[in-house]
Amino acid sequence: MPGLIHHVERHRPIHDLLAGELDAVDRIFRRHVASDLPAVNDLCRHIAKYQGKMLRPTLTLLCGLGGRPEGAVLPQRLSEAHRVLAAVGEMIHMATLVHDDVLDESDLRRNAATVNHLRGNETAVLLGDYLISNAFHLCSTLGRPEINRRIGETTNELCAGELLQVHHRDDWSIDEATYFAIIERKTASLISLCCRLGAEQSEAESSVCDALGAYGRLLGVAFQIQDDLLDLVGEERVVGKSLGRDLEKGKLTLPMIHFFGSAGASSRSEMLECLAGVGGTGRPARIASLLVAGGAVRTARETAFSLVRQARAELSRIPDSPARRLLDDLACAVITREY
Amino acid sequence: MPGLIHHVERHRPIHDLLAGELDAVDRIFRRHVASDLPAVNDLCRHIAKYQGKMLRPTLTLLCGLGGRPEGAVLPQRLSEAHRVLAAVGEMIHMATLVHDDVLDESDLRRNAATVNHLRGNETAVLLGDYLISNAFHLCSTLGRPEINRRIGETTNELCAGELLQVHHRDDWSIDEATYFAIIERKTASLISLCCRLGAEQSEAESSVCDALGAYGRLLGVAFQIQDDLLDLVGEERVVGKSLGRDLEKGKLTLPMIHFFGSAGASSRSEMLECLAGVGGTGRPARIASLLVAGGAVRTARETAFSLVRQARAELSRIPDSPARRLLDDLACAVITREY
Numbered sequence: 001m002p003g004l005i006h007h008v009e010r011h012r013p014i015h016d017l018l019a020g021e022l023d024a025v026d027r028i029f030r031r032h033v034a035s036d037l038p039a040v041n042d043l044c045r046h047i048a049k050y051q052g053k054m055l056r057p058t059l060t061l062l063c064g065l066g067g068r069p070e071g072a073v074l075p076q077r078l079s080e081a082h083r084v085l086a087a088v089g090e091m092i093h094m095a096t097l098v099h100d101d102v103l104d105e106s107d108l109r110r111n112a113a114t115v116n117h118l119r120g121n122e123t124a125v126l127l128g129d130y131l132i133s134n135a136f137h138l139c140s141t142l143g144r145p146e147i148n149r150r151i152g153e154t155t156n157e158l159c160a161g162e163l164l165q166v167h168h169r170d171d172w173s174i175d176e177a178t179y180f181a182i183i184e185r186k187t188a189s190l191i192s193l194c195c196r197l198g199a200e201q202s203e204a205e206s207s208v209c210d211a212l213g214a215y216g217r218l219l220g221v222a223f224q225i226q227d228d229l230l231d232l233v234g235e236e237r238v239v240g241k242s243l244g245r246d247l248e249k250g251k252l253t254l255p256m257i258h259f260f261g262s263a264g265a266s267s268r269s270e271m272l273e274c275l276a277g278v279g280g281t282g283r284p285a286r287i288a289s290l291l292v293a294g295g296a297v298r299t300a301r302e303t304a305f306s307l308v309r310q311a312r313a314e315l316s317r318i319p320d321s322p323a324r325r326l327l328d329d330l331a332c333a334v335i336t337r338e339y
Numbered sequence: 340m341p342g343l344i345h346h347v348e349r350h351r352p353i354h355d356l357l358a359g360e361l362d363a364v365d366r367i368f369r370r371h372v373a374s375d376l377p378a379v380n381d382l383c384r385h386i387a388k389y390q391g392k393m394l395r396p397t398l399t400l401l402c403g404l405g406g407r408p409e410g411a412v413l414p415q416r417l418s419e420a421h422r423v424l425a426a427v428g429e430m431i432h433m434a435t436l437v438h439d440d441v442l443d444e445s446d447l448r449r450n451a452a453t454v455n456h457l458r459g460n461e462t463a464v465l466l467g468d469y470l471i472s473n474a475f476h477l478c479s480t481l482g483r484p485e486i487n488r489r490i491g492e493t494t495n496e497l498c499a500g501e502l503l504q505v506h507h508r509d510d511w512s513i514d515e516a517t518y519f520a521i522i523e524r525k526t527a528s529l530i531s532l533c534c535r536l537g538a539e540q541s542e543a544e545s546s547v548c549d550a551l552g553a554y555g556r557l558l559g560v561a562f563q564i565q566d567d568l569l570d571l572v573g574e575e576r577v578v579g580k581s582l583g584r585d586l587e588k589g590k591l592t593l594p595m596i597h598f599f600g601s602a603g604a605s606s607r608s609e610m611l612e613c614l615a616g617v618g619g620t621g622r623p624a625r626i627a628s629l630l631v632a633g634g635a636v637r638t639a640r641e642t643a644f645s646l647v648r649q650a651r652a653e654l655s656r657i658p659d660s661p662a663r664r665l666l667d668d669l670a671c672a673v674i675t676r677e678y
Contacts, residue, residue: 039506040499099468103461122442122505125464129438130498132468136475137491143484152476159469160379166461167378 011329014322018061021078021086025057028087032138033131043119043127047094049112052339055223056093056191057086058330060198063212066323067204081142082201088139089194092155095131096162098124103166106245147197154193161185170250172275176257180221187227188220195219204318211317215327218311223334225304228253233288233297234338244284247275254303259296267294304335350668353661357400360417360425364396367426371477372470382458382466386433388451391678394562395432395530396425397669399537402551405662406543420481421540427478428533431494434470435501437463442505445584486536493532500524509589511614515596519560526566527559534558543657550656554666557650562673564643567592572627572636573677583623586614593642598635606633643674 033044064082100106101114102124116124132155139148165182168174195216199209231246232255246253259271267290274287291297308331315328372383403421439445440453441463447453455463471494478490504521507513534555538548570585571594585592598610606629613626630636647670654667 035495035499037499037503040502043502095468099464102464120505121460123502125438125441125467126498126501126505128464128468129434129471130495130502132471133491133494133498137488137495140484140487140491145479145482145484145487148479148484148487149476152472152479155472156374156469156476159465159472160374160376162465163379163382163462163469164376166459166465 011322011326014065014326017065018058018326021061021083022054022057025054025061025083025086025090026051028083028138029090032087033091033134040130043115043123043130046112046115046118047098047127047131050094050097051090053337054090055334056089056194059191059216059219059327060086060089060194062323062327062330063195063198063204063216064202066318066321066327067199067202067208067212077202079201082198084138084142085147085197085201086194088135088151089190089197091131091135091138092151092158092190095128095135096158098128098131102128103249150193150197154189157185157189161187161189165251168252172252172260172272174252174257176254176261179252179254179257183221183224183228184217187224188217191220191223192216208318211314215311215314215331218307218314219331219334222304222307222311222331225254225300225307226335226337229255229297229300229304230338232256232291247284247287254300255291255296258299259291259294262296262299263290263294301335308332308335350661350665353404353665356404357397357665360400360422361393361396364393364400364422364425364429365390367422367477368429371426372430372473379469382454382462382469385451385454385457386437386466386470389433389436390429392676393429394673395428395533398530398555398558398666399425399428399533399540401662401666401669402534402537402543402555403541405657405660405666406538406541406547406551416541418540421537423477423481424486424536424540425533427474427490428529428536430470430474430477431490431497431529434467434474435497437467437470441467442588489532489536493528496524496528500526500528504590507591511591511599511611513591513596515593515600518591518593518596522560522563523556526563527556530559530562531555547657550653554650554653554670557646557653558670558673561643561646561650561670564593564639564646565674565676568594568636568639568643569677571595571630586623586626593639594630594635597638598630598633601635601638602629602633640674647671647674 030044030048035041035044061078061082064078098115102116102121105116106114107117114124115127136148136151139151161182161184164178165186168178168182192213193216196209196213199212204212228246231244232253245251247256260268263271271287271290274283274290277283288297311331312328315324315331318324369383369387374380374383400417400421403417437454441455441460444455445453446456453463454466475487475490478487500521500523503517504525507517507521531552532555535548535552538551543551567585570583571592584590586595599607602610610626610629613622613629616622627636650670651667654663654670657663
């Protein structure tokens with residue numbers, strides 16, 4: 001898939017189809033946020049640079065294609081509604097990125113300066129609002145209120161998850177259950193809905209919609225674990241965004257939870273000392289090496305791997321198709337990615 | 340209204356009806372934002388303190404009542420959909436208040452500490468997002484996609500207006516046309532829609548809907564001018580929120596635009612000197628007195644007064660009713676209020 005899946009020969013026809021469809025989604029996105037105000041258009045042009053993996057629209061389109069495949073031949077029946085739903089998912093995601101960068105005081109996003117860094121927090125807050133509003137507006141052009149209702153339910157959940165995360169800031173005793181409650185809401189809920197809406201739009205059978213919704217939820221949790229791992233042990237140049245922000249912002253993620261659950265007294269006290277000095281020279285590297293040495297990074301990777309295995313098992317419940325094979329590869333790419 | 344209109348005898352029956360309806364709107368609001376997460380509920384309880392004039396829901400309900408009045412008797416036919424629409428308008432407004440307080444770095448809102456002051460900017464940004472999301476979700480429960488679409492259109496306009504305002508920060512040469520373009524989008528568009536949706540929900544004739552929509556737009560512009568005047572020459576204790584923020588944030592409002600358009604060289608240079616030192620001791624008082632002495636405050640008040648006169652003229656295009664009389668009083672209250 002553009003961004004996450006390597007362009008290998010066995011995916012050729014569907015990969016090319018998908019690339020064309022994603023371009024169409026991007027055109028819908030850009031056309032919809034266009035304004036009669038040049039000041040607004042400048043900002044919208046800037047955030048086009050953030051476009052990266054296009055994970056959510058890719059999932060909507062692939063679940064649309066795989067939801068009711070017509071044998072082994074390449075399906076060609078994505079509708080404009082699939083593309084609109086895909087654009088809505090990406091727009092909501094883009095709004096959360098813009099606001100997350102304000103919250104995290106990040107300077108870099110996909111190797112471009114963040115809106116908050118470039119134009120200040122106020123502009124970034126308002127631009128995020130503008131994108132949320134446009135997402136709901138675009139969605140309502142489909143004329144199907146139940147879709148608006150479900151997207152609203154999901155964004156409620158997403159925001160509640162983010163609020164729960166901020167509520168637990170600097171809480172060094174946060175447990176795994178709370179961590180999963182946060183990331184299921186803030187990340188997996190939207191990814192799951194993007195999958196399910198794609199399948200439903202193709203009038204897939206309900207068992208297929210359920211399987212793809214479950215696939216999305218599991219994949220979403222794995223995706224967030226990988227994101228959290230990259231924030232701790234990734235390379236900023238490769239990842240393309242400011243790293244180490246989770247600890248600076250007092251967000252405890254899975255490797256750290258594993259670490260505190262299993263480390264001996266001396267590693268614990270060294271870690272607490274490092275955490276107290278977060279931001280100082282060399283600390284992030286030392287934290288990373290403690291996490292690696294204690295096995296916490298490996299355990300978190302295993303958790304993500306196990307979630308991906310479960311996600312792939314969900315795929316076995318739907319008919320085989322080129323789209324399903326791409327969804328399968330995508331699940332692996334989510335946890336092997338380095339960006 | 341509760342909040343803006345004095346409880347005078349001639350309004351007794353409709354005032355009492357409206358007070359009961361506003362309570363019902365408030366219950367819908369609170370029930371809808373309730374979460375299974377205590378951390379989220381604490382925040383929602385806090386913002387209940389911001390509830391003030393309830394201008395937007397009042398307008399939806401009154402336009403619902405006045406849109407198709409049945410003679411002089413008190414109409415009793417507000418539906419649950421009217422109340423839901425009223426709650427949606429208030430929820431969108433509340434979201435903008437929470438984000439505005441982040442943008443303005445305000446500490447005080449309706450004499451209560453702001454969310455950003457109490458819990459930090461991150462929580463305030465996320466709580467605003469949560470309210471926007473809930474507003475769209477609540478709206479979609481009506482099952483009428485065209486309402487979602489129009490609310491989305493209006494919030495797009497609202498956000499674009501706010502972005503335009505931030506774009507013109509510290510622009511001392513901003514003209515009246517730009518000022519009006521900003522406030523029509525950021526304030527009047529939602530107020531107008533709140534009026535129009537109330538009337539439409541009562542299946543009022545289209546000429547009545549048009550008149551009430553126009554009334555709302557004119558009233559909205561006048562309301563914002565009065566807000567801007569209070570920020571310059573109001574009393575913080577009476578207004579109940581942090582004042583003087585417009586100048587500190589480089590927002591030029593109508594009195595200042597008038598001032599720069601008419602002041603002599605020496606007043607101009609004194610004003611520029613005061614503006615350069617905004618935030619210093621005594622400056623706001625001196626700025627206010629320069630604006631008053633130069634007639635700029637009076638001219639802005641006259642503009643607001645003229646808009647209210649036009650708004651009232653729109654009311655003369657709809658049948659007489661107790662609701663219309665209350666809307667007429669409300670128009671006056673908008674520019675005579677001191678809070």
